[in-house]
Amino acid sequence: MSGDGPAARSLPWYPRLDGLRGIAVLLVFVEHFTYNEFIRNFSPGMIGVKTFFVLSGFLITSILLSERGTAPAASLARRFYWRRALRLLPAFWLAVALAAAIGIANMRSDAWLHLLYLSNVQIAIGEFWSGAGHFWTLSVEEHFYLFWFPIVILAPRRWLLPAVLAALVSAPLFRAAIPLGASPFIDVLLPGQLDSLAAGALLAFTVREPALAWLDRLLLRPAVVWGSLLLMLSVTWAPVVGLLHNEFIRWVLVPMLISAAGACLVRSCVAGKDPALAWLANPRLVHIGRISYGLYVFHYLVPQALYLVLPPVPEGALGMVFKIARLLLWIAVTFALAELSWRLIERPALRLKNRATPRPASPGTGVAG
Template sequence: MERGGRLGYRPALDGLRGVAVLLVLAQHANVPFFAQGGTVGVTLFFVLSGFLITSILRDERATTGRTDFRGFYLRRARRLLPALALLLVGVTAYLLASGQSLVDVLLTAAYASNLAGASGHNLGNLVHTWTLSLEEQFYLLWPLLLPVVARRRRPALVLAVVAALVVAWRVVLSMSGASVERIYFGPDTRADAIVIGCALAFALASIPARHLRLAAAVSAAVLAGLCAAPPESALAWLLPPITLASLVVVAHAARSAPKLLTWRPLVATGRISYGLYLWSFPVALSVESRDLPLWVSAPTIAAVSVALALASWFVIERPFQRRPVKAAVDPVDPVDPVDPVDPGEVVPLTSKALPAR
């Protein structure tokens, strides 16, 4: 942490975004041993999102004594809406040309795709936007709830308890026979990673950096192993270790800036991670429909996705970000949802698209 408690811009956190989105891309492209790469990548994005957004809001209140809601929401809109609008225009054109319904586009535009997915609706090319919906719901609620939580004696502990309750609720639903879609997409069953990231923003300064290095190495190994878990893995039991390991990795990246995560190509990948996330899934569906061998399809998916993400970054995203927004504080670079991710549903739309219960 910088003096005064402010986080400041950390290239390692962009590097971590780069790792997360590459894991998502690997699963989209059906790369061997990455059957759960997207699940790990999205969870990393969620933890990072909760941590950074909470840091932004806390720094602003510490500096000005208030939260600039208008500035916060305007920055989020400028960061996220233009690139999403471009994707929706492309998908709309495809659906109209093929005579299909625009319901999925409307659900995505309303940030309700996670609710639709939890009810069993398949959003096709836009199924991965469920994470954007969860993030947007977080953005809407958390700035209002944060002052209440921050007044608690131990806000990090309060948030950790909330995250534990989400995990317990997910297990209860799973054991009671709830559908995989209900568990996978539900905001009440997937909020734990974001909430634990919020808790980290309160607790990071009290965590000795020297204790994080070994824990982060072990956590990274755990995440690497869980990436290779079979697609039918039970989600209720797979997510807790992924979330805890992601928490440790994010904490280490924020405190110590590991050299690997500050590698320039990885940081650059993190900078375009939002566009890469948005485009990789529909690109993967399109390429896979041509029944190409893996050694052709995987590089094609990667190349086309990166090209579209770069175009999105330079033509759409960056110009909007450069427009000044009057705000008290914006101490860290805006987080990408997957922003994760920020951070979406990260597996092909087949019968194996969701983990089994």
């Protein structure tokens, strides 16, 4: 998950985007903390992750487009990757270190894989979910940064939009190999998630390119915004009506629809004009979005750590009470860790963003950092 927050971007702050990010991480919580097959059939975590990727594609592409041409590529690369490292590495390294120290998630043997952002490669090759399997999304993000920066910064301007469209098309084609017999685990690789990231990248172009003004106006129509919400709700009901029994619909069509719906919502949040979505700017929800990176990084490890100290689930009715109390404890500990991480590690690290790599600028092209 990308952790772009107000202190980390060279863009205006969009409170509703933080609220949407908060909703996305809570959807991941619902799937990972319930251990309920009925709820998992609705794939709330997939919707949350796809939304994160759309957000990341929009924010990263917007930053790169803003900085394109303002300095030599090497200088821009140092600045971009320095800021990404400051935003993403501190909490991630802390999570890996704590898991290794406690002895959970096979971290003592697998730490090097995660630190090299090969979590998704491990999953795809081994065809299993590890105890830190949620790190696959961080690997996808990192691979996207390595892949997307040189394209946006170095490619001729006329090639950029075709590159976005190619990414949009290539991911469904890649996932189409799954219904044809390929392992479903290839979905966690960057080519399998590129349409979500590219959908966000396309948004970054729609707000800048006059030729795409028609698409921007379309995305902002209330009917389209509310239609995207209904589309997401409809997709969650796909398992109930048996649609996901069709492998093509499950692996190719449904992810495309979620990405498209997520893009509509992100564009509406950036505009910030739809009164029906004003609740996304609620301060509590915005704060959840602000600490969502820490929430995501720690949440899958917390239950594994607490299993080491909690007693077994009692028999009978008391067992249900115990499970509810345990769930509340997982949530409380995760939020506490994320809050401490944000206040003591992540936010202080972000204050270093301009010290080693001052923002390159050319006359008349500066953007507030």
